Amino acid sequence: MTLIAPDTRPAQRTAVRRTYLMCRPDHFTVEYRINPWMHPEAPTDTARALAQWQSLHDLYVSLGHTVLLVDPVPGLPDMVYAANGGFTLDGVAYAPRFAHPERAGEAPAYASWLARTGFRVVEPRETNEGEGDFLLAGDVILAGTGFRSSGRSHEEVGEVFGREVVSLELVDPRFYHLDTALAVLDPVPGPEGLPVIAYFPGAFDERSRAELERRFPNAILVGEDDAVWLGLNCVSDGRNVIIAEQATGFERMLRERGYTPIGVDLSELLRGGGGVKCCTLELRL
Ligand code: ARG
Numbered sequence: 001m002t003l004i005a006p007d008t009r010p011a012q013r014t015a016v017r018r019t020y021l022m023c024r025p026d027h028f029t030v031e032y033r034i035n036p037w038m039h040p041e042a043p044t045d046t047a048r049a050l051a052q053w054q055s056l057h058d059l060y061v062s063l064g065h066t067v068l069l070v071d072p073v074p075g076l077p078d079m080v081y082a083a084n085g086g087f088t089l090d091g092v093a094y095a096p097r098f099a100h101p102e103r104a105g106e107a108p109a110y111a112s113w114l115a116r117t118g119f120r121v122v123e124p125r126e127t128n129e130g131e132g133d134f135l136l137a138g139d140v141i142l143a144g145t146g147f148r149s150s151g152r153s154h155e156e157v158g159e160v161f162g163r164e165v166v167s168l169e170l171v172d173p174r175f176y177h178l179d180t181a182l183a184v185l186d187p188v189p190g191p192e193g194l195p196v197i198a199y200f201p202g203a204f205d206e207r208s209r210a211e212l213e214r215r216f217p218n219a220i221l222v223g224e225d226d227a228v229w230l231g232l233n234c235v236s237d238g239r240n241v242i243i244a245e246q247a248t249g250f251e252r253m254l255r256e257r258g259y260t261p262i263g264v265d266l267s268e269l270l271r272g273g274g275g276v277k278c279c280t281l282e283l284r285l
Pocket of ligand 1: 034035038078081083084103131132133177179180272273274275277278279
């Protein structure tokens, strides 16, 4: 009798070149409080934010990705969080409509950049914060609500792109955007056929957790220790996953699943409540 050992090697992961939009934190500071991470009374260090942001930018470029830049606008300190600048797919950009008046001025800045770059820009009727709350997972759009994007924006984004939308309810104010609680690791479905996602279950209500378990039985479940560094606020090209370097548990899990995690320090930008993914908008022209 021949015993054949089961194949326990992690899946082979393939990197796919992406195009990202970023915004230099020239005007970054924390001067208002719209999420629990922000403490306007504590001074920020813009030069440090710039240096950390630059390393992230240069890392993307060294991995072969294309990074485009939108000009930062004075007086809009949160504009560095480009993920909130829209949601793009098939050459169409669904523009944001911010929940807080402090960020309202960013919407036209991003919308006009996207139009100039060749996207057909759709102006929203509903409150939504772009890729902060909408993440493409295979054919479906995972959509967060509870703090920023409205439930009605989920219907709207579904109509705009003609895709199925899975609404997920966020319940923990620390994880106020979907991209702080959940990450899609395969920009195109990986070897399992289904994209691998990672999430912190505690950020979601019970119904949403059940929905995620049913749809993504292969998901990586991340603990609170990693989530509180905004470890899930990461960017993956299908193989390389850029994460907060403090999220060491998540880093280990990624390795076990065949990904190559690369840790970066964005601690200064974390003081505005954002991490790697927040600083990065994927452009799907
Ligand atoms: N200070 C910003 C806000 O509260 C941070 C945005 C983070 N962006 C993100 N995609 N999660 O709106």
